[in-house]
Amino acid sequence: MALDRWIGLILLGFCLVYGYTAWFTMDGNLAPFMKRNPIWPSTFPKLLSVIGVVTSLVIVLGLEKSKPKELDIDYRRLMDYNLGQAVLLLALMVAYALVLRPLGFLFATSAFLILGSFILGERRWHIMVPVALIATIIVWYLVQQVLGIYLRPVPYFVGG
Amino acid sequence: MLEGILLGLQTAFSIEMLLMVIAGCLIGTFIGMLPGLGPMSIIAIMIPVAISMGDPAAALILLAGVYYGAIFGGSTSSILLNAPGVAGTVATSFDGYPMAKKGKAGKALTIAAIASFCGGTIGAVLLMIFAPALSSVALLFHSAEYFALMVVGLSAIAAFAGAGNVAKALMMTILGLMLATVGETTMAPMPRFTMGLMDLQSGLGFVTLAMAMFALPEALFLVLKPSLSASGESGEIKDLRITKAEAKSIAPVIGRQSLQGFFIGVLPGAGATIASFLGYAVERNIAPKKEQDEFGKGSVKGLAAPETANNAACTGSFVPLLTLGIPGSGTTAILLGALIALNVTPGPRLMLDEPQIFWSVIISMYIGNLVLLVLNLPLIPYIAKVLSVPRNYLIPFILFFTLMGAYIGQNNATELLILVGFGICATVLKFADYPLAPLLIGFILGGMLEDNFSRSMQLYDGFGFVLQRPMTLGLLAIAVILILLPTFRNYRARSASVADGD
Secondary structure: OOHHHHHHHHHHHHHHHHHHHHHHHOHHHOOHHHHHOOOOOOHHHHHHHHHHHHHHHHHHOOOOOOOOOOOOOOHHHHHHOOHHHHHHHHHHHHHHHHHHHHHOHHHHHHHHHHHHHHHOOOOOHHHHHHHHHHHHHHHHHHHHHHOOOOOOOOOOOOOO | OHHHHHHHHHHHOOHHHHHHHHHHHHHHHHHHHOOOOOHHHHHHHHHHHHHHHOOHHHHHHHHHHHHHHHHHHHHHHHHHHOOOOOHHHHHHHHHHHHHHHOOOHHHHHHHHHHHHHHHHHHHHHHHHHHHHHHHHHHOOOOHHHHHHHHHHHHHHHHHOOOOOOHHHHHHHHHHHHHHHOOEEOOOOOOEEOOOOOHHHOOOOOHHHHHHHHHHHHHHHHHHHOOHHHHHHHHOOOOOOOOOHHHHHHHHHHHHHHHHHHHHHHHOOOOHHHHHHHHHHHHHHHHOOHHHHHHOOOOOHHHHHHHHHHHHHHHHHOHHHHHHHOOOOOHHHHHHHHHHHHOOOOOOOOHHHHOHHHHHHHHHHHHHHHHHHHHHHHHHHHHHHHHHHOOHHHHHHHHHHHHHHHHHHHHOOOHHHHHHHHHHHHHHHHHHOOOOOHHHHHHHHHHHHHHHHHHHHHHHHOOOOHHHHOHHHHHHHHHHHHHHHHHHHHHHHHHHHHHHHOO
16 A cells, blocks of 8 residues: 555544544533534534545545656655655754753754754854854844844843 | 826825835835745834824835735745745745746746736726725625635635545645634634643644645755755756746736736635635636646746736735725735724725825835836846755755744744644655645635634524525535546546556
């Protein structure tokens, strides 16, 4: 079974869980007066879940045949690509999300940009560091000072 | 009317006003390029500046300039980075980004600029002619028709996904609609599908999802397979001019989409997003078979259609604002706020009481469009240089901008984790050739769709509205036909080719 049909199966499961939530658990805590309403918060999700289950069944059962297409990336040979770099970058993004508040915008962002280039194989520190620092400061200035959206610039223990 | 135009020209053509337009366009373009900041937020930011000027005409001219600049800036990031910051420019990235990938970034930006200009200008002409009459037509559309119109839009997107892909596209649309139901609804103070998480209470952020669906998988693909990015760098930006043949092929598209986009924009609540998606879908459907395959791979028509429709609809959305005082979109709602703060009340009396404001808005639309074209065409080679940044720097920056876009919108670090999670899911879906755009479209329209659905359910006390309103029934029938037709056609083609041992 090809990947797209496996995904169809996962989506079918998702739709069933979604449908279960909509059909059986959501109406329980509905206020009594709302039950006289022609539409409940669960009405639209109920409809969606039915259409979703039908559509995912069509995919899983392969009712609609499609020609295999030449794709940019063949997932069967995933190991041949730079999988390590991609996973590291994703991990870096998660780390950035976690440290953005505690460590402050300026430090977290310049570290993110430098490490990002580093993971991709850049080793020219004399370009990497200034570029990251300048970009960080420009973005921070734009967002914080010009647009007035608050970004904590420095680590929490410094204050600000 | 001529008198009005002269009055508008008189107001708009002074050094001060022209400087306002130029400043507005520049500010709008540059801020609009940051993903995550759309026209709405930029105008909201500019309102204190505009109000402090005191002169309603000058304020409106400045804001109109910002508005147009922001829309153009938004298309820029869609085309160059596949990172649409605004719902209205999502359709632009379908064909704009493939073009940029082929090394035709300059050409793509030029087409976007020209299409926006034409859409905006033709829209302004139509606004001038039709404003009074259209306001009454727009009122004929009830929530039931809006619901049906959106269903047509969604099924059109799924139906035009290409042969053999209809079920997948439909599935993605439904998934998008499902994601849109996360969070609280407007009709009942009850969280749905939040799994008890506080962060999901207000629903998923649009920008987060847009970044996760488009920019993040794209960046990951570039990491996984470096050769994908090579084509973008080699092709410099020499290919700036559009050829005569291309101009010829997009001219009718621009003509049609200006009209269609404008009329969709007039409907309150429909706006630029629906106009651009419908414009894309319609153009794809009526294009000859050979050009149809080009769509999604860098077709000039596919780029011109949403850009034109988008801008024409933006202009169209001024009709209900100026004639009825009803803002048709988020952006016009903010403009309405600015107008009221300046002691101008838009409505049926505006044209009679303060004609100079009405006409200066219209004239400023022309000037805004013109200035944008004049300013941006020479800048395009420099803007497109973004793509020649070495990959080792470009990718971390794209990732950083996706993170920033998601963060600025919600000011919430959890949003970043959601972004990464959805980004991984989107990449896997992309591996399996699931189209991602329908998911985002479903998500964008989901809220509006459900609101209008529940409104009509309430008005007609059940599903009766489908049968009682002929226009709704007709639109829904079109939607069903749209879904079934390609399947049927595919089936016929298949049964015919079985003999070949396919």
